[in-house]
Amino acid sequence: MPELYFSEAIRQALEQALEHDPSVFLMGEDIGLYGGAFGITRGLSEKYGAERVRETPISENSVVGLAVGAAMTGLRPVVEIMFMDFILLAADQIINHAAKLHYIYDGQVRVPLVIRTPAGAGRGYGASHSQNLESLFLSVPGLKVVVPATPADAKGLLLASIRDPNPVLFVEPKALYGVKGEVPAEYYETPLGRARTARQGGDLTLIAYGGGVPLALRAAHDLAEGGLEAEVLDLRTLRPMDDETLLAAARKTGRCIVIEEGPLTGGVGAEVAARVVEGAFASLKAPVRRVAAKDSPIPSAMTLERAVMPSVADILAAADRLF
Amino acid sequence: MPELYFSEAIRQALEQALEHDPSVFLMGEDIGLYGGAFGITRGLSEKYGAERVRETPISENSVVGLAVGAAMTGLRPVVEIMFMDFILLAADQIINHAAKLHYIYDGQVRVPLVIRTPAGAGRGYGASHSQNLESLFLSVPGLKVVVPATPADAKGLLLASIRDPNPVLFVEPKALYGVKGEVPAEYYETPLGRARTARQGGDLTLIAYGGGVPLALRAAHDLAEGGLEAEVLDLRTLRPMDDETLLAAARKTGRCIVIEEGPLTGGVGAEVAARVVEGAFASLKAPVRRVAAKDSPIPSAMTLERAVMPSVADILAAADRLF
């Protein structure tokens, strides 16, 4: 199977979607010749033209709003928000419009819209270019939230998101763009709403998603050297969350750590912990622990950014407290 | 002590702040002669003038942005966002700017800014005028989130919010505007970050805030008739959350229900549940249960709105499952 970078897997998904479905089109800032800030769309405007790879002015809220209108009337827009931080400008169109219209209009319309956006820190870009804001969107009824952790999932989940009849927030951990993995060449969809067991283990369960998954796997590796076998669950879709797989993984070991790159308070980990407690209380041998970023804006200096972001050491420390 | 409506208590706080501190001023749509959509600021522009009770065009993001700039340079703006739903338009200025500047500018600036906004359903206003969006703002480092549940707290917490050196999101449950209670006439501040025990009880703990508090108290009343004494905790400040009081209340009974008016998934209840599990696991006799709105947009029809919102019956049903 061909090996692709995570970023290439996304580009391939976009290309196959454009090829496969004439109603798909892309919108975003600098996504044409320039190829987008992370080069994801490089080459696509040359192949599919400026109509279907539509560069926009810097107007995030209305760009998403236009996509909502286009999605309601027969197209499938895929919007790139250059950095997830900028999505806050479009919060109104996403939450008050895209996510609600299907329900409040009693099923008469659908809003098949994908918003792709790179998230996360690790590059010293500072507080306005480094956030993981997915937890803000977790509480929005009508919106799906997807975060891939491998190149193969990046492609399959993106294709499934584009075909989904709902608005989907597709979060791309930018730290993973440079990760390589096997990616089937043909068109395929990886179903939304299903978690993936990334590693088997019977002693404790590490629940992660996106950029947290490689951290969890590294921690699992270290734990194994100490004789503890960690199961690693990759949530993949945060909403709808795969309760069945999540609860089975939690019950299997009774000891859980939830890992995320966003800040601790009000994070995705809170929701996971609450679900695990509600659904697997009898099996729990220890409190569900959360490993996340510190509750501060993301600083730019490398020393500070590292201190604020969650680490393998944090996971190991949390694991220690489970036994 | 004089009895005031919740809405009057807020007006009194605004009036005393305007009187007490010349750097305080109000901004918002229709807050002048009209008195704001809910009449909260009625009479204030007549008394303090159009400069300090400043009506704005419909431009939520920039109105908050102006307030950020004014707060950085010596004033204490209090912005009214007419309905909490509209705050999504200002998410960028609140989250990317107001909440971050103090930290990223290394303490050189402060942003003492209050955003008051009415939240919640129950009036049939429909999906764009009924949301509880506080859980979205719970995960924002640098932002305080306050939700009063009584007239006395509405006044004291608002005055404390206005004097706080940080941006504060002050959520006003609109269903409570018409509730009466004793309110001291003089200027006073109720400290942020401290929960309040609204009712004592040893059998189970109901943890609520804002409009969830009266629900919890009604449920506690019904439970008492069945012989169960519920403690009712009013969180008052969601961020920073009063862990000490919260955990003590959870440990006291070992049986907890968290109640909120916003939707279940990704809600404030998730954070509370996660904290209780992390901090009071050994005392828990049952899983922490969450009672919240259903995970749908808020419908307008009364029958549907009622079905979607949390009820006393929901709390009683959750309590049943705790024993």
Next chain:
Amino acid sequence: MRPLLDAYRVMLLIRAVEERVAALYADGAIFGTCHLCIGQEAVAVGVAVSSHRGHGHLLAMGGDPARLLGELMGRVNGYCRGRGGSQHISVPALGFLGTNGITGGGIPIATGAALAAKMRNTGVAVVCFFGDGATNQGTFHESLNMAALWRLPVLYVCENNLYAMSEPVARTVAGGDILQRPRAYAMPSARVDGMDVEAVERAAGRLLEGVRAGHGPAFLEAMTYRFCGHSKSDRRVYRTREEEARWSARDPLATTRARLLAAGFEPEVGRIEHDVRSQVAHAEEVCRHASETPPGDEAAEAFAHA
């Protein structure tokens, strides 16, 4: 005069429905809030994406008064079975994309529908309604800029009723002239007396011709007035009774009726008035007999299923 008779029928229907809405609201039969467009009927005739003040637009697009009233009353016969309510009604089958509770929220959506129309080559032109207040929202500018850049088939119609809730245009629109805004994007624009239905139709028709011909978006400002308060709780302290009287004297219904009578259409006018009265009475009857919408699995239905 056939078109004017048709216009009169639609305007009268709008007025009659709005009056019943006001009465039903006062009786408690309608829950929630709603924004009446009484006085502004002349603007509504002929057009597809609306604002919070959208009952008239929907009726002008051929909406069924019974299904509109049913929506406001939360009945199963409502266009959205009461899920939406006054500010969130959509009737895609009529080309009515929807009312919108967020001021300025519908403007990019309309513009996106125009983008889709252009990309799909459907020949459709979109009409987008909003008020003077909405022109202060960032989305207004962002959307007009994109529409102009991409020559999208959309006619923006600003119903300038002199106030955004209680705030007069002079205090919210810098420079005071809304038409300077589309002009900043080099967009063709015109102002029209919004109380004169024929003038509105002519002006809109002229601009729509250009839009349909592929010349890109256009902008129409219709000067109008809302006869009632902003919403049901409005005490109208921000304007004088004299100003209201001046505008009432220009009631578009009265003007249109007078024109028709002067042209000898008394029998037709009588018939229309009778028809509309019974149509609205019937609509209300239908709603009173329709059941309130029973809740289902609302959370599951927040998502569309494949």
Next chain:
Amino acid sequence: MRPLLDAYRVMLLIRAVEERVAALYADGAIFGTCHLCIGQEAVAVGVAVSSHRGHGHLLAMGGDPARLLGELMGRVNGYCRGRGGSQHISVPALGFLGTNGITGGGIPIATGAALAAKMRNTGVAVVCFFGDGATNQGTFHESLNMAALWRLPVLYVCENNLYAMSEPVARTVAGGDILQRPRAYAMPSARVDGMDVEAVERAAGRLLEGVRAGHGPAFLEAMTYRFCGHSKSDRRVYRTREEEARWSARDPLATTRARLLAAGFEPEVGRIEHDVRSQVAHAEEVCRHASETPPGDEAAEAFAHA
């Protein structure tokens, strides 16, 4: 010629610092990203709320190159000890409210500072910098509208460098003329050759006079060019080398230097060049010796304490 000599010194300092920033970034001594203003120095001289491309503005306001470099390098001597980085530097003590990583995000903040200046009667006028691309953000319009309505003391300076990242103005600004935008709010405005520092100072001075006199906001569009890529990873596929060469020929530093030499200021120019070189070398030295900022209790410091 004293002012021109001063201007030359500042511009040279900006250029020299930016060149070191580029080199340090290439060496890995600067982490993250940054947007150089090389080519745009002429615009920066004299002004207080900035954009993502703000090093020059800060230096022009009297910023210390060592503390600027220290910020980019994440050292304790940085203005914000590295917490902010290139796009989030504030030096309130110099009246420099801050750079801003959100395109258009600084515009309402500057406007709010002007509101505070007016309400507090401080006599301060605020200058707000942003690029052509930022004029497409809703905040731009919303803020200009409020500034004009309330006659706030703010000068908006649009550095039109023909591109927003890779997107040329013709493809992002409908009608192509940015000055039509402030005019829509009846705001005094002017366009100036942004490569000519004297012209910029004159034009800004003229507009600021009105601003300071209480006539309300004004708008200056400075036509300029960024000589480097948008940020460090930019391959500049969207513009030609010929275009770049045409603009390079108008390098504001070279022009200013030539004027000074022609006026016989060779010794002064030499001294300035020597001073700046050693100032920047010294600044870099200071930073290399400063320690990296050690983490503290970052979460606790997210809040201000009373």
